[in-house]
Amino acid sequence: MAVLTDRPAPPVARRADRGPRALVNRFLGYAILIFFGLVFLYPFVIQIANSVKTEPDAAAHPLSPVPDPVTLAGFERIFAGTNFPLWLGNSLLVTVLVTLGRVFFDSLAGYALARLRFRGRAGIFAAVIAVMAVPGVVLLIPKFLVLKQLGLYDSYAGLVVPLLADAAGVFIMKQFFESVPVSIEEAARIDGAGVFRTFWSVVLPTAKPALITLTILSFQGSWNEFPHSLVAVQDPGLFTLPRGLADLVSGSLGKGTQYPLKLGAALLATIPVAVLFMIFQRYFVRDANEGADKG
Numbered sequence: 679m680a681v682l683t684d685r686p687a688p689p690v691a692r693r694a695d696r697g698p699r700a701l702v703n704r705f706l707g708y709a710i711l712i713f714f715g716l717v718f719l720y721p722f723v724i725q726i727a728n729s730v731k732t733e734p735d736a737a738a739h740p741l742s743p744v745p746d747p748v749t750l751a752g753f754e755r756i757f758a759g760t761n762f763p764l765w766l767g768n769s770l771l772v773t774v775l776v777t778l779g780r781v782f783f784d785s786l787a788g789y790a791l792a793r794l795r796f797r798g799r800a801g802i803f804a805a806v807i808a809v810m811a812v813p814g815v816v817l818l819i820p821k822f823l824v825l826k827q828l829g830l831y832d833s834y835a836g837l838v839v840p841l842l843a844d845a846a847g848v849f850i851m852k853q854f855f856e857s858v859p860v861s862i863e864e865a866a867r868i869d870g871a872g873v874f875r876t877f878w879s880v881v882l883p884t885a886k887p888a889l890i891t892l893t894i895l896s897f898q899g900s901w902n903e904f905p906h907s908l909v910a911v912q913d914p915g916l917f918t919l920p921r922g923l924a925d926l927v928s929g930s931l932g933k934g935t936q937y938p939l940k941l942g943a944a945l946l947a948t949i950p951v952a953v954l955f956m957i958f959q960r961y962f963v964r965d966a967n968e969g970a971d972k973g
Contacts, residue, residue: 720743723743724740724741724743725941725944725945726945727742727743727744727745728740728745728937728938728941729752729753729938729941729942729945730745730748730749730750730752730938730942731745731746731748731749731752731937731938732745732747732749732751732938733935733936733937733938735747736935736937736938737935737937740935740937749938751938752938752939752941752942753942753946755938755939756939756942756943756946759939760922760926760939760943761914761917761922762919762922762943762946764915764917764922765917765918765919765921765922765923766919766946768837768916768917768918768919769901769918769919769920769947770950771834772834772837772838772841772900772918773897773900773901775838775842776838776841776842776896776900777893777896777897777900779838779841779842779843780841780842780843780844780847780892780896780900781847781889781892781893781896783842783843784843784844784847784848784850784851784892785851785877785882785885785889785892786877787843787848787851787852788847788848788849788850788851788852788853788854788855789851789852789855789877789881789882791803791806791848791852792851792852792853792855792856793855793863794873803852806845806848806849807845807849809845810845810846810849814905815905818905818908818909819909821840821906821909821910822909822910824840825840825909825910830910831910831911831912832910832911832912832913832916833911833916834916836910836911837906837907837910837911837916837918840906840910841900841903841906844896844899846895847892847895847896850888850891850892850895851885851888851892854885854887854888855881855885858881858884858885862880862881862884863876863880863881866879866880890958893958894954894955894958894959897951897954898951898954898955901919901947901950901951902920902951903918903920904920904921904924907920907921908921919947920947922943923940923943923944923947926939926940926943927940
């Protein structure tokens with residue numbers, strides 16, 4: 679004989695009541711996101727629009743997103759009437775060297791603080807955290823004095839060497855290496871690998887998400903670095919893009935707003951960082967998701 683069990687009926691009415699409310703909440707959420715997205719993107723639209731405007735149109739209607747007429751004269755002046763190619767080359771050289779140096783040295787320092795046991799390790803890590811809390815503007819005058827004493831002022835070495843390592847990168851790599859299982863390194867040591875060989879061949883390949891994050895942050899930070907170049911060099915031949923753009927904004931080419939020239943140069947300066955972020959973001963998100971699935 680079959681036994682009938684009383685099961686509660688599904689709350690159809692309650693779901694029906696919550697359906698319209700959920701749709702309204704979702705609509706409001708998307709509307710708020712779209713609004714703030716437009717607020718965030720509008721300055722970039724204005725930048726692009728003014729870079730292809732004529733000088734009178736940009737001066738008369740600087741906030742209009744529609745250029746009338748469209749012209750590339752501003753970009754022609756950037757390459758023909760300024761030292762933009764020189765600034766671009768200097769920025770590429772400094773950024774590539776600084777990014778490679780930070781990825782290498784920050785990884786070494788982070789691994790040493792995470793795995794090696796030596797006297798003063800806690801104090802060094804505390805000093806790294808303290809450096810992160812110090813505003814960069816406080817260090818401008820000490821940087822200038824040190825560069826002058828070491829003979830690095832007004833040189834490519836002065837632009838590169840002080841930026842080869844940073845506290846934030848060391849902190850990121852240390853925190854990641856502490857999440858790597860120690861058993862991986864123990865197996866390498868049993869096979870006869872030394873400390874550096876274990877770091878380079880076994881541990882570092884597992885740190886791809888952290889390395890990609892550090893690469894993006896290092897490239898973006900060194901590409902946009904202005905205060906350091908302000909105290910490190912004075913020769914116009916050593917100017918990087920931020921320093922050169924600041925020179926343009928200060929009116930070095932004469933009178934007038936020159937919005938197409940200035941905003942066009944700023945637009946060209948943002949392209950490499952945007953391209954790098956779009957390329958590496960995909961790998962970073964994929965590796966992060968894979969790590970979460972394994973965990």
